[in-house]
Amino acid sequence: MKKIILLGYMGCGKSTIAQNLSKNTNIPFLDLDKCIEKKANLSINEIFEQYGEIYFRKLEHEMFVELLQSSENSIIGLGGGTPCYANNHELLKRDDVTSIYLKASIETLYNRLVHNKSKRPLIANMNEDEMKEFIAKHLFDRSFYYNHAQHKVAVDDKTVDETVEDILGILA
């Protein structure tokens, strides 16, 4: 069954756009982080705090495989790191997967994340200068994986509805 998979850096809008795309298409959406939280009965912050990032990556990989195995059509919003670990990017190559990279500039990401970092353990304790430098370097490292997506949608200066329209154009 068809999976539409949104990927990209923290704050690019995967969770927000997946939800709105779902309203437009009537295809159910799943947020990978939310699925992990539900299964572990812990928040993402608690998983990082209590078990560390490596354990989180293991849960993330297992949940990604589980969601891909389901027979339902779905829109899946990944976590920012999902394609960058455990060869998860290889799973995007399946015939039943349409993968879309929501591509945002460092500036857009910084502006969105600066007031929205508390639930993102990788950046939660950084000051503004540290965050800007971290995003720049981290995005550079991760772009290799994000560029494995079949499609790219530039999200800078677009409203949620405009990004959803762009994705509908790809899916048409």
Ligand SMILES: Nc1ncnc2c1ncn2[C@@H]1O[C@H](COP(=O)(O)OP(=O)(O)O)[C@@H](O)[C@H]1O
């Ligand atoms: N045009 C936009 N598209 C998507 N998100 C936007 C936009 N403008 C502001 N935002 C905000 O940016 C944040 C994006 O976060 P989220 O959807 O959780 O991204 P991700 O899941 O990629 O980390 C949300 O707080 C959302 O309200």
Ligand SMILES: O=C(O)C1=C[C@@H](OP(=O)(O)O)[C@@H](O)[C@H](O)C1
């Ligand atoms: O980039 C990352 O490594 C992470 C991104 C988060 O998801 P969002 O991209 O939805 O914030 C979440 O999976 C976790 O905090 C780790």
Ligand SMILES: [Mg+2]
């Ligand atoms: Mg998200």
